[in-house]
Amino acid sequence: HSQITVKRKNLVDVASYPLVASFAALVAVQLLAPPATAKLTTLYYQKTCPNVEKIVSDVVTTKQISTPTTAAGALRLFFHDCFVGGCDADDNVSVPGDGFDAIVRAKTALELQCPGVVSCADVLALATRELVLMLGGPFYRVRLGRKDALTSTAASIAGNLPGPNVTVDQLISLFARRHFTVQELVVLSGAHTVGFSHCSQFASRIFGYDGLARDAHDPALQKACANYVNNPTIAAFNDVMTPGKFDNMYYQNLLRGLGLLASDQALALDPRTKPFVHLYAANQTAFFNDFSRAMEKVSVLGVKAGRKGEVRRRCDVFNNLTT
Secondary structure, eight states, X not given: OOOSOOOOOOOOSSSOOTXXXXXXXXGGGOTTOOHHHHTOBTTTTTTTOTTXXXXXXXXXXXXXXXXXXXXXXXXXXXXXXXXXXXXXSOOOSSSOHHHHHHHHHHHHHHHHHSXXXXXXXXXXXXXXXXXXXXXXXXXOOOOBOOOBOSOOOGGGOTTSSOOTTOOHHHHHHHHHTTTOOHHHHHHHHGGGGSOEEEGGGTHHHHTTTTOOHHHHTOHHHHHHXXXXXXXXXXXXXXXXXXXXXXSSHHHHHHHXXXXXXXXXXXXXXXXXXXXXXXXXXXXXXXXXXXXXXXXXXXTTTTOOOGGGXXXXXXXXXXXXXXX
């Protein structure tokens, strides 16, 4: 699969983390918006590529129908891009290929209609929204005008993405550094209502290494992951009840003790996050509304505009390579 740039990130194999909640105040209400953010608008391509949203939607819809893992892959890709260095199409090679492939296909279609106009970062933001909507999730606006990154370094990854076994303290700290509240952390974590995780990410739970009684006696997961050491590609759905639907079942699962990752299940136990898990488990409308606002906020994290970036001709390479 083609791949957007090479920020090599040590990532959890999940649909996304809030990145882990797509993501409670709109960035638009911030009185002192950063200059780059202030330039973004939903009408950015109105004259230069007026059909951009339809083109992206048509391409990713076709891709999702043929490959149902596409939506979760793109959502995770979006989170990992925005949480490290900002939403600038600077992503890693460890995420599932279907997310990359969807973006590359959409970018290719746009280059045929509007060459050199739409950035890969904007393609990723639009594609993610369309795929969330396709799975039954909420519609939210996507402001456009991002530029693609001019640099990519592995050193920027450490400490900027949550792992499968991080504590709630660590999650809250990670999100706070990006000015996200505890509630936004919990709502963005709801992105795990779709997608899957490799067994190696949660083996210590289901085989009882950490002493959790329920996980130590989970025969279905133990059977599914029995050969994970020899076959590292073995995985399980994050949401065991409705894995292909974007809904609030993720939170209901947490209240039943059915969270797949330790970092997910911890949200239902910590007194700072537990009330929001209960809120979203009981009220899908509240989840969708808050998720939409948080996703808009995520989508403008550290965006680049003007000469701080470029519009790549191909999403997997810079326009001008230097040695």
